[in-house]
Amino acid sequence: MRVLGIDPSSQSTGYGILEFNENQYRVLDYGTIKPSRRSPSHKKLLDIKAGVDRLITQHAPEEVAIENPFYAQNVKTAITLGQVRGAVLVAVAGHECPLFEYSPLEIKKAVTGYGRADKNQVQTMIQALLNIEGGKMEEDASDALACAFCHLNTRLYQKNIEESKI
């Protein structure tokens, strides 16, 4: 199964394409979508939407997982984050990819075993779990891979449960 994980953020939306096949995880791609700083905010959102469109067309993930935040510093930050999520969700909705959402707590727990792990711990663990070498990766990209990892784990767990019932 191939999953696209997304961590929406207005400056830099992280993405990660993760595959689980023959008992192995394989990272196909990861990075960030960074709209031009000079663009007005609605054009930035269009850039993010176009970026997600491209990723889905290029990698054909079977499912998409996105981080669902419950926290923002204040209402203004929450609206800005919501706008980016809106752009991402519109892109996903344009494809036949089922969408799944996970809270930061679920993602941290899946990756580190501890729901209150800090960003650094999540990053170190996801790089170790997925064998990503070459120094520290961008935080938004590792968060997106963590989200994809969390979703694949949930799927595998569900599959095991179903199989054990048979």
Next chain:
Amino acid sequence: MRVLGIDPSSQSTGYGILEFNENQYRVLDYGTIKPSRRSPSHKKLLDIKAGVDRLITQHAPEEVAIENPFYAQNVKTAITLGQVRGAVLVAVAGHECPLFEYSPLEIKKAVTGYGRADKNQVQTMIQALLNIEGGKMEEDASDALACAFCHLNTRLYQKNIEESKI
């Protein structure tokens, strides 16, 4: 000049197309975009985006005005509202229509002369100003027309200032 005013809301996004020509306002269309209640949230956002796309293609407004809220009950509501704004902004960004944003205070002031007017007063005034008969219209639609009216007024004011300079 022809303006599309939009009042984003997850249940019912209001819109109004308003024209000012030969010293007269003319309402070309107004209503609400209501995504199917049964759809998952990202498909609802796609419906809203598609609705705004259709309006721009059909009425070819020269400019778009959108309400920019500074308030939401809580972070969750703010993220939900932000997502709808994201879908609307992505739609607008896909067309060559300049976008303008107005605070609720600016809109209320433009329509009623008073920044703290309640929703009922705004509705009554906008229907009177634009000669809209036939009982009470939907609140989201009247808010959208109020936003378009506010933008046209701002434009007319700017034009008068410029002409008086010559």
